[in-house]
Amino acid sequence: MSADDDLRHALRAEAEHYDPADDGWAGISAGVRVAQRRRRIQAGVLGGLAMSGLALAIGLTAGGGSTDVDAGRELVPAGTTQEEAEVAPPATEAPATTPPATAPVAGGAPATTAPQPPAPAPAPAGPFPGIWPFSTQEAVDGHGDGNGPTFDVTDAAVTAEAFARDYIGMLDPVVGDAEPAGDGEVTVDLRQRGEDGRPLGAAGPVTVVTLRSFASPDGPVWSAVGARSANVVVDEPAAGAQIASPLTVRGRATGYEGTVAAEVREDGMAAGQHLGQEVGIAGTGGELGPLALAVPFDRPAGGAGALLVTTDTGRDGVGVWEATVVKVVFDEAAAGPGPGPGRTDCRVSPPAGEPTAAQMDVTAFFVCDAAVQAGDGVDAALVPVVRRVPRDAGVLRATLRAFLAGTSAEDDERGVSAFTSSSSSDQSGTEVRVSITDGTAVVDFDASLTVTADAASTSAGSELFQGALNRTVLQFATVERVEYRLGGSCDAFWEWQQAGGCRPVTRDDL
Numbered sequence: 001m002s003a004d005d006d007l008r009h010a011l012r013a014e015a016e017h018y019d020p021a022d023d024g025w026a027g028i029s030a031g032v033r034v035a036q037r038r039r040r041i042q043a044g045v046l047g048g049l050a051m052s053g054l055a056l057a058i059g060l061t062a063g064g065g066s067t068d069v070d071a072g073r074e075l076v077p078a079g080t081t082q083e084e085a086e087v088a089p090p091a092t093e094a095p096a097t098t099p100p101a102t103a104p105v106a107g108g109a110p111a112t113t114a115p116q117p118p119a120p121a122p123a124p125a126g127p128f129p130g131i132w133p134f135s136t137q138e139a140v141d142g143h144g145d146g147n148g149p150t151f152d153v154t155d156a157a158v159t160a161e162a163f164a165r166d167y168i169g170m171l172d173p174v175v176g177d178a179e180p181a182g183d184g185e186v187t188v189d190l191r192q193r194g195e196d197g198r199p200l201g202a203a204g205p206v207t208v209v210t211l212r213s214f215a216s217p218d219g220p221v222w223s224a225v226g227a228r229s230a231n232v233v234v235d236e237p238a239a240g241a242q243i244a245s246p247l248t249v250r251g252r253a254t255g256y257e258g259t260v261a262a263e264v265r266e267d268g269m270a271a272g273q274h275l276g277q278e279v280g281i282a283g284t285g286g287e288l289g290p291l292a293l294a295v296p297f298d299r300p301a302g303g304a305g306a307l308l309v310t311t312d313t314g315r316d317g318v319g320v321w322e323a324t325v326v327k328v329v330f331d332e333a334a335a336g337p338g339p340g341p342g343r344t345d346c347r348v349s350p351p352a353g354e355p356t357a358a359q360m361d362v363t364a365f366f367v368c369d370a371a372v373q374a375g376d377g378v379d380a381a382l383v384p385v386v387r388r389v390p391r392d393a394g395v396l397r398a399t400l401r402a403f404l405a406g407t408s409a410e411d412d413e414r415g416v417s418a419f420t421s422s423s424s425s426d427q428s429g430t431e432v433r434v435s436i437t438d439g440t441a442v443v444d445f446d447a448s449l450t451v452t453a454d455a456a457s458t459s460a461g462s463e464l465f466q467g468a469l470n471r472t473v474l475q476f477a478t479v480e481r482v483e484y485r486l487g488g489s490c491d492a493f494w495e496w497q498q499a500g501g502c503r504p505v506t507r508d509d510l
């Protein structure tokens with residue numbers, strides 16, 4: 001009998017006496033799942049390194065050495081611990097397509113040097129996927145030098161919180177950590193607070209925001225590309241779909257008394273602004289029910305936007321409870337209805353290009369004359385108008401000054417009017433002072449407002465004036481309520497409006 005035969009008999013005899021552990025297969029399965037998860041997280045960073053690491057392992061083994069890659073551990077970049085690699089966000093740029101350079105070492109085995117930075121990610125095919133704060137690559141490229149958002153767009157969680165407040169309309173969200181989602185994306189969980197101010201637990205609604213990293217001249221920046229809630233499932237339209245008015249929305253949802261609201265927004269709009277809105281009924285009591293809405297919307301000025309679907313809570317002062325947000329593209333052939341019975345086209349085009357470092361864009365609400373004449377109601381009569389103004393740390397004050405400055409020649413051509421006018425000789429005397437404390441804004445107008453906005457005190461004009469003013473102020477998520485004053489007196493403001501004594505205004509008054 002040969003030595004090989006002796007070895008085979010010995011191994012078989014040993015195997016006959018081997019009793020595997022009861023949980024052996026479960027352990028192997030769990031190890032495979034963990035390894036798969038790690039691979040998904042590390043794929044963008046380690047794609048190029050893996051091949052060179054394999055060559056290194058073969059080289060060391062051939063040279064009589066040993067590797068420190070064992071079952072359950074994977075290659076990580078130099079200077080990175082395994083724990084750091086498991087929680088690191090995905091690469092925001094395309095992985096390198098060539099292995100890192102090698103250098104000879106003693107014994108002839110190659111040794112890897114630090115991998116080269118990956119090439120910038122290519123521009124996305126099709127419509128730009130960003131919704132907010134960047135909806136175009138041009139906005140990404142021009143965000144530096146004081147332009148664009150004032151928050152830290154290099155931090156995904158910070159960007160998600162700003163998206164929750166300023167775009168979705170959540171008042172005080174609890175923001176989770178950024179979790180890698182692959183392909184240069186992360187997800188961030190947004191949760192609401194209960195009536196006691198404490199974060200709701202796992203049983204509460206969760207809005208999961210997806211953010212994608214985009215290359216800019218100043219480095220990678222984040223932008224929200226969508227959001228989803230388990231209580232608001234949108235099957236139609238799909239992300240990036242072309243839409244026309246009325247937009248068909250289908251899916252499943254559940255909310256307080258089954259109430260669900262859908263809004264169509266174009267790029268550049270924020271909480272409180274939309275081209276069209278429709279409210280419907282779906283499931284209640286946590287049970288998903290069919291969702292089917294037809295949302296008519298006005299003709300957009302741009303080519304893309306988003307669908308935002310939210311549920312009602314039945315509670316005051318909490319803002320939006322949860323939301324699903326889907327990127328859409330407007331069909332140029334049928335972007336929306338033109339002027340017609342009960343609907344008007346009073347939209348004013350926003351300023352062209354991006355603001356400079358010394359400028360910023362603000363939105364004031366004015367009145368569409370045709371909608372008033374058609375009897376469409378206050379909500380339908382109010383239109384957002386974007387103004388480019390000098391940059392000011394007091395954004396609300398600057399917005400109110402734009403509101404007081406009134407209409408332009410283009411506004412007049414589109415049938416948009418205001419209660420004050422920049423051509424008025426009395427306008428120079430109208431000033432406004434603003435302070436914000438704990439969510440309450442105090443807006444104190446100069447007494448000359450009673451002259452420049454005389455029509456606002458009429459019985460018909462006061463409702464429109466208050467509606468336009470309230471939407472202009474409460475569009476900011478940081479403002480939960482507002483107290484108006486005239487010449488320092490809250491009572492004087494409401495007496496001028498023929499609406500009794502002093503009272504605060506909240507979002508419930510919109």
